[in-house]
Amino acid sequence: MKKKLSKQRVGKVIEILENHYGDEGCGLDFRTPYELLVATILSAQCTDVRVNVVTDELFKDYNTPQKMLTLSQQKLQEHIRSCGLSKTKSKNILATSRLLLQVFDGEVPKTMEELTELPGVGRKTANVVMSNAFGADAIAVDTHVFRVSKRIGLATGNNVLQVEKELMEMLPKSYWSKAHHWIIWHGRRLCKARNPECPECPLKEICLYKDKTVAEI
DNA sequence: AACTCGGGGCA
C-alpha cells in the first residue's frame, strides 16, 4: 500500500530546503555541455568536491573533445587519479570524445538514446546533461536523490524510474533544477545513507523518517 | 540482482 503524496506537503518541504540551503552546493551545472558530461562521468563513486578540484585544473587546458584527445590515456589517468576508477574513466572519456568528433560533429548529442550510447554514460549521466545542459524535462535521480526523496516524502517508488516520474509530478518545473541541488546537498550534509543527523535537520518536524538512527532506505 | 572497479578522505 503506497503512502499518498500531498503537493501541499511537498511545497512545504521545498520551502524549508530553500530557506535552509539557498544557493549552497551548486555543484556541476555551470559548465558547457562537454565539460558537464566529462565532470559527470568523473562523479561516479566520488564526491562532487573532488570532481570540482580535478576539473577546475583539467578544463584549463582540456575543455573540448579535440583538446582532450591530445592527452594519452596514461596522462589523463594521472589528471583524474583522485576521483578513483581512473583507468576506466580515462578510457571512457577518450572514447566518448572520439565518438563526439567522429559521429556527432564535435557536439554533445541531445537525446537520451544517443547520450547513453557513449562509453561511460549511463542513465544518470545522460539525465544530468539533458536537464542541466539542455534544459530538458528531466530530473536526474542518483543515490542521494533516491534515498532522500523517499525519506522526506517526495516520492514512494522503488526504482529510479518511478521516483523520477513522481518528482516531476510533484514539483513545479521551475523548481526541478534547484530542488535537485537541495536534495543532493541535503543528502550529503545531513540526510546521509548511514547515521543521518536528524537532530540537526530542518525537516525534522515533518519528516517521515525522523528519529531513525539506522538507515532503512 | 550482484559484483567489480579504485584512490583518497575521514573515523
Next chain:
DNA sequence: TGCCCAGAGTT
C-alpha cells in the same frame, strides 16, 4: 585499518 563516495558495465 576499514568504510564510504553526484555510477556504469558485465555476468
